[in-house]
Amino acid sequence: MRLQIDGQEVAAQQGMTVLEAARRAGIEIPTLCHHEELEPYGGCRLCIVEIEDRGRTKMVVSCVYLAADGLVVRTRSEKIDRIRRTILELLMAHAPDAFELQKLAEEYGAQRDRFEKEPMFCIHCGLCVRYCAEVKQKFAVGFIDRGIRKEISFIPEIAARECEQCKACFPLCPTSYLQAAYVLTRSLAPRAGEAG
């Protein structure tokens, strides 16, 4: 099938997302929570694009939205840029010095201190939780609670067993909060072999 991205005609196969089709054609769309080995998550909303659907403009996240024949996509516009900038500023309230955020902030003109800081560092990209669940299938780390109280949490017993030799999720964390959470969990947990 063929779709149009930023005026450029792009070929795509059935089942591909707009993001995949764009990347294939060398068109850059920023992402934070996306990972090749994981199911699309649609959490950060950074990959948001405008599409024309039966004469109406809609905003959709390209990592989830399926490419369709004749679809018209715009990856940059004033509105898209403004929304991406706001998303970055919201995340920088938690992790102002994260490298990936800084890099994108420069491109979109996002201001580090626009919003009141809450230095929790975790930006809820979910990469650690999803990688451990989908690829390693150990479920050593998960989310708890919801809304503004949502956090990641290691299961101490599983972490004690599995993580020391694994740590495959560590390089995925954009803010290094994951490593800090792991260290805290291990330091509070009883040593392996001790009664719990």
Place this chain on the structure above:
Amino acid sequence: MDIARVDQIIDKYEAEPSSLIQVLLEIQAENNWLPAEALERISEKLQVPLARIQHIATFYKAFSLVPKGRHRIHICMGTACHVRGATRILDTVQELTGIQPGETDLELKFSLETVNCLGCCALGPVMEVDGETHGKMTTAGIEDVLKSYE
């Protein structure tokens, strides 16, 4: 709570993974909280990862991972009660009991929760203690109501 009872409840739902929330609701209702051993047992028998159960037990407000007090205070914070002054009722209850919503006092006497609409809007603002509804609450009247509970 003994494990045999947990097993009974799980078996009632035929250990279906999708019945997880219903199983937890029954254990919560009987035991007043969800002990770690129960969650581990459920993880084993329903074949659901403990991390997922932990998320569910903290995501849904019906569940508690810690024991609750003898008396449960629910302050309705629904819009109708809010407009009739529920926030002041909550503030006063917090002052008198020394705990905040979600907490239980050290003597395990009172647990305080806010709820979003008990459906008794005609009686707003509403404070429910142990399922008993106290309607048309005033800040002045709270102390007397709380004193009546041992």
Place this chain on the structure above:
Amino acid sequence: MPLINSPAELEAFRKKILAGRDPDKPCITLCSGSACHASGSRSVAAAIAAELDRQGLREQVDIRLTGCHGFCEQGPIIVIYPEKICYFQIKPDDVPEIVERTVREKEVIDRLLCTDPEINEKVIHESDIPFYKYQERLVFGSNGSIDPKSIDDYLAIGGYAALAKSLFEMNAEQVLAEVKKSNLRGRGGGGFPAGIKWEGSRNAPDETKYVIVNADEGDPGAYMDRSLLEGNPHAILEGLTIGAYAIGAHEGYIYVRQEYPLAVENVTLAIARAEEYGLLGENILGSGFDFRVIVHRGAGAFVCGESTALMTALEGRVGEPRPKYIRSNIRGLWNRPSVLNNVETWANVPLIINKGADWFTQYGTETSKGTKIFSLVGKINNTGLVEVPMGTPLRDIIDKIGGGIPGGRKFKAVQTGGPSGGCIPEEMLDLPVGFDELTQAGSMMGSGGMIVMDENTCMVDVARYFIEFLTDESCGKCVPCREGLRQMLKILTRITRGEGREGDIELLETLSETAREASLCALGKSAPNPFLSTLRYFREEYEAHIRDKRCPALSCKALISFYIHPDKCRACMICARKCPAGAIDGGKNKIHIIDQDKCTRCGTCYEVCPPRFGAVTRLSGEPVPAPVPEDARVIRKKKKKNE
């Protein structure tokens, strides 16, 4: 072997029930919905049973515990048949007199009647009371006639005739066509045409399909679905079965909040009864159509009222919504075609089948057909559940049915649509109530919550309240909602604390745009609505808070001071005694003064000062006057004029 195996047997059974009931036999009905329970209807019920026993009238007089009557402000409510005499605010002590005088002697007890404020006369029959007179209770009206625990009561009023008609006189396509023709739009908030939703599922190429009842009524202040499910569960079951037949589903789910134990109880019982009678389960009424219903309890999450989150919860997972790029009527529960509709939507279906789409469409407006049940609550005299045809002006609902604002205070706004909706101000009260009309005014129909606010309500605080609600209820998956609401709450809280800054409104607007455009689900997308609508109609309140550090409604604690007017204080000492902070200094005949440093602004003094003095006032945006000097604090008795 089920009791009823064909439409003919159903009608015969129905005739038998009616023949066994004497319409002239006295019957005391008592409203036993959850709200009336809270008002003490259980003890009234016990008193009635005891009194009838005492007077040896148990055989001669029926008792029927019905569902919610709707006039919750005046509960518990008793209606005595066959005269249909209606009594309000009944206490157990009233019961002996009611049995003696009204049931026995057919006498009306004046003090228990409702007074009609329009003509200042006592009104005897429910249908003459203004609260009920201006309603059109097509769906809700049955609540008063049936005991929800009795399937026979439902059959007696014509129940399950629509199901029989659908299964035997119509085919599935015809049922679908009738619902499409009626233009029934979802009553849960979305307002999506039910018939079109059903059609999508019907045409989806999948053997397994589901129908789902959304009874996760989460909007604070809305309890229509609860009263419907508690009071008339069979109506929902019948509608659901008809829907299942229309789309080809054989399994249905009712997702009920666990905070509604009576609704769970009554609908579970109704399912069991319907199965016994052959009206649910295998081979319904001998038609060959199988359909079973499972009750699933929610566990306390507002977001599970969102349809995709609800389906995720049914699958035993956390209630995280899914993107709606592929609609859930094509790929929903377990990725199968699923029709999810609200309780009230399902309850309308039997009516549409029985009386026809043409009958249904005579009610309402061009684009919003039928009636809608609203929960009229807040600063209103007649709190309760009201059902009116779409197109009824808001003003009529608030004044004619609601009886206006208590305490003679001034109407300020009515909030509709819950946390996804907005506030409608006084100048827009002639707006006819309807899906598109409310949306254009910056609000929405939502599930039907209608919260009335008066001059004492701070609109900035209303916005802050809803955002706070949503920061807790948000699933937390996507950034625009989780983080956007987090920051919106911080900003709005600062504003109500007198720490607002220039630029705050613009920042809130930016966050609103991000949430509306980029959120994962409708919760996030509609979260900014309460803020945007209050900004649209009450911008001056925001500006007063930010620029003048003043709360025009005299409500925001941090921006108000309580002051005892020295000219009005009669030193009665009530406020001094009741003050929880010990901040009031005063004594007998000594004018009371509030120590502003100790005052916690709880408002108790304002509440308890006797109305004839009215000495406690609230100030905002102006300094508290200096306390009167000590020697001026003594109240001298007033000398008579001619002394």
